[in-house]
Amino acid sequence: MDKKAFNRPIDICRAKIADPFWGVAQETVRREVIPYLWEALNDRIPNAPPSFCVHNFRAAARMLERSKTQEFVWPSYSFKGFRALPQDPDSPDPDKHYGFAFQDSDFFKWVEAASYALANHPDRELESKLEEAVDIVCAAQHESGYLNTYYIVNGIDGAFTYLKDNHELYCLGHLIESAIALYQSTGKDKLLKTACRYAAFVLQRFGPEEGKCRGYPGHEELELALAKLYEATGKREYLELGRFFIDQRGTPPNFFLLEDRQRAEKNGEHYPPDDVSRYAYYQAHKPVREQTEAVGHAVRAAYLYAGMADISRLTLDENLFAACGRLWDDIVQKKLYITGGIGSTAVGETFSFPYDLPNDTAYSETCAAIALAIFARRMLQICPKSEYADVMELALYNTVLAGMALDGKSFFYVNPLEVVPQACGADARLEHVKPIRQKWFGCACCPPNIARTVSSIAAYAFTENENTLFVHLYIGSQITKRVGNKELQLNLESEFPWRGSATVRIKAASPVRCTLAFRVPGWCKNYTVTLPDGIERFEQNGYVYVVGTWKDGDQIKLDFPMEIHMRTANPHVREDYGLAAITRGPLCYCMEQADNSKNLHCYRLDAERVGDAIEKSVEIGGRHMVLLELPGYKQEITPGGSLYINYTKPQEKPVGLKLIPYFAWANRGEGEMRVWLRV
Numbered sequence: 268m269d270k271k272a273f274n275r276p277i278d279i280c281r282a283k284i285a286d287p288f289w290g291v292a293q294e295t296v297r298r299e300v301i302p303y304l305w306e307a308l309n310d311r312i313p314n315a316p317p318s319f320c321v322h323n324f325r326a327a328a329r330m331l332e333r334s335k336t337q338e339f340v341w342p343s344y345s346f347k348g349f350r351a352l353p354q355d356p357d358s359p360d361p362d363k364h365y366g367f368a369f370q371d372s373d374f375f376k377w378v379e380a381a382s383y384a385l386a387n388h389p390d391r392e393l394e395s396k397l398e399e400a401v402d403i404v405c406a407a408q409h410e411s412g413y414l415n416t417y418y419i420v421n422g423i424d425g426a427f428t429y430l431k432d433n434h435e436l437y438c439l440g441h442l443i444e445s446a447i448a449l450y451q452s453t454g455k456d457k458l459l460k461t462a463c464r465y466a467a468f469v470l471q472r473f474g475p476e477e478g479k480c481r482g483y484p485g486h487e488e489l490e491l492a493l494a495k496l497y498e499a500t501g502k503r504e505y506l507e508l509g510r511f512f513i514d515q516r517g518t519p520p521n522f523f524l525l526e527d528r529q530r531a532e533k534n535g536e537h538y539p540p541d542d543v544s545r546y547a548y549y550q551a552h553k554p555v556r557e558q559t560e561a562v563g564h565a566v567r568a569a570y571l572y573a574g575m576a577d578i579s580r581l582t583l584d585e586n587l588f589a590a591c592g593r594l595w596d597d598i599v600q601k602k603l604y605i606t607g608g609i610g611s612t613a614v615g616e617t618f619s620f621p622y623d624l625p626n627d628t629a630y631s632e633t634c635a636a637i638a639l640a641i642f643a644r645r646m647l648q649i650c651p652k653s654e655y656a657d658v659m660e661l662a663l664y665n666t667v668l669a670g671m672a673l674d675g676k677s678f679f680y681v682n683p684l685e686v687v688p689q690a691c692g693a694d695a696r697l698e699h700v701k702p703i704r705q706k707w708f709g710c711a712c713c714p715p716n717i718a719r720t721v722s723s724i725a726a727y728a729f730t731e732n733e734n735t736l737f738v739h740l741y742i743g744s745q746i747t748k749r750v751g752n753k754e755l756q757l758n759l760e761s762e763f764p765w766r767g768s769a770t771v772r773i774k775a776a777s778p779v780r781c782t783l784a785f786r787v788p789g790w791c792k793n794y795t796v797t798l799p800d801g802i803e804r805f806e807q808n809g810y811v812y813v814v815g816t817w818k819d820g821d822q823i824k825l826d827f828p829m830e831i832h833m834r835t836a837n838p839h840v841r842e843d844y845g846l847a848a849i850t851r852g853p854l855c856y857c858m859e860q861a862d863n864s865k866n867l868h869c870y871r872l873d874a875e876r877v878g879d880a881i882e883k884s885v886e887i888g889g890r891h892m893v894l895l896e897l898p899g900y901k902q903e904i905t906p907g908g909s910l911y912i913n914y915t916k917p918q919e920k921p922v923g924l925k926l927i928p929y930f931a932w933a934n935r936g937e938g939e940m941r942v943w944l945r946v
Contacts, residue, residue, distance in 0.1 A: 286743030299675030376715035383722035412468035490574025565610025569638030576645035607662030633670030653809025673888030677704035767827035860938030
């Protein structure tokens with residue numbers, strides 16, 4: 268590992284997004300999504316499932332307050348473990364916890380999203396809501412430092428007794444991330460102190476020392492958050508705790524097996540024979556350095572791999588980084604949807620076997636695509652290779668954005684690649700697939716996750732080390748790069764994702780010598796980079812490095828022509844055999860009933876004439892975008908007729924197949940959608 272090559276995300280306050288595409292998305296999040304989520308977390312959205320997030324924090328705070336003024340005995344904890352109280356009580360009991368055990372994390376993700384939004388755009392009303400949110404969280408912290416509403420309300424004697432499934436450590440991870448975001452955006456440290464108190468509580472109870480718990484998170488996320496906390500505070504004990512969780516995971520004797528056995532014995536239940544393979548769902552079936560295949564719950568897996576990458580970078584652990592590389596290769600070579608989604612099956616929201624990528628039953632959770640982008644960004648920090656940024660771009664521009672309606676008022680949890688609305692309602696195998704976005708979910712991890720990701724998009728687009736600024740995504744921005752005691756200001760103007768042109772204009776009070784590295788997208792074969800005189804360039808790992816002394820007024824012009832590509836899948840992908848998908852630049856395209864008609868399976872793309880495609884400017888949901896019209900054919904279907912007939916050549920008529928960007932589907936009402944087309 269080359270420590271000199273390591274880079275870090277640019278400070279969110281030194282990269283202001285000013286982009287006609289992502290800037291609109293960020294404004295939608297700031298003006299629509301964040302206020303909407305706040306109302307949802309407070310259970311004030313009509314006809315939407317209640318969240319109970321704020322309710323649960325207030326219930327925990329009331330219980331803690333009573334325990335100060337009177338003798339109070341914590342309710343006994345049922346060792347049956349996870350129990351979600353009714354999701355929709357008509358009159359919620361103010362002293363009860365409702366919803367899932369991990370509900371706190373949704374609130375923390377909202378705080379993180381709001382913090383990033385505040386860094387991008389001062390907003391006194393939002394700042395006031397953030398202050399209220401912080402007070403709500405801090406009031407629910409136990410005097411010991413412990414902070415989890417499920418156990419504070421239901422019985423703190425059960426804390427850390429069901430690590431596999433009850434998510435306390437996962438929630439701590441999101442608390443840490445939100446606290447750091449708030450501190451970096453505003454300088455306010457009240458929530459950061461709260462997070463550090465909880466982290467200190469965990470430090471006292473977990474570790475390799477005698478008498479401490481040797482468990483680890485059932486739902487990973489804390490590992491990467493502890494790496495962040497170490498970098499934010501400089502306290503190495505946080506890094507060591509993160510490394511402990513990574514090193515301990517899956518090692519014999521398997522902690523989750525012991526935990527399950529203990530629970531079964533206490534409850535008088537039969538426990539099946541020892542078999543650690545069942546813990547592949549949690550990526551705990553073997554030590555992480557021995558894992559070569561991405562398995563189990565896709566979100567957990569990608570969060571784990573991101574944490575592994577962080578720990579490997581911060582501890583210079585080459586073996587751990589090599590494991591990250593093997594797992595990365597398994598995902599992108601065998602388990603990645605063309606839309607940047609991962610996790611193909613609804614059974615456990617998991618990875619399936621290699622090349623199993625069904626389209627209509629696809630799960631492809633929005634959070635999983637976000638987790639993949641997080642993993643990719645971590646890999647870029649260690650080794651800036653364009654392949655990592657290519658996948659990050661694919662996930663962000665397609666599945667992540669598809670998870671949110673263009674108006675920011677509804678969301679997808681699941682992101683299929685083929686939809687027939689009638690089937691969604693009639694086929695139990697498609698119960699998880701929704702033909703239109705939903706206002707909210709009982710398990711609402713995705714909406715606030717989208718909000719925090721879009722609000723922090725600069726951290727994905729740009730990273731830096733002491734002398735180099737890396738441009739991974741071409742997003743219009745105003746960036747300040749510090750080199751020694753000097754500053755270089757870069758105004759990046761971009762036409763992505765509709766055109767492949769970008770211009771960088773330099774502002775500097777005095778000449779500054781440094782390196783700028785620009786990614787060459789994998790979808791572009793012929794590109795041009797125009798530089799000022801005296802600037803040197805070289806290419807490495809899919810990046811163009813330009814080196815020299817930059818002066819005020821210098822310009823860099825980049826052009827990455829966006830050609831239309833007809834893509835086919837590896838023949839091992841049975842579901843896509845004989846089919847093709849259309850991509851243009853970073854975007855995957857799809858057919859939608861709104862532009863064509865019903866029975867999209869009867870359309871056929873003319874593979875020989877893809878080069879005759881017509882690009883049209885259209886408006887969907889108030890947003891400008893490029894529609895593609897490609898030559899093809901359609902077989903007409905007549906009502907009735909025999910179920911089976913002797914083969915005759917289908918009667919087809921020439922038609923134009925109209926395709927829109929995948930992220931924009933389902934913004935014009937309910938209808939069919941299809942990514943993979945007959946050819």
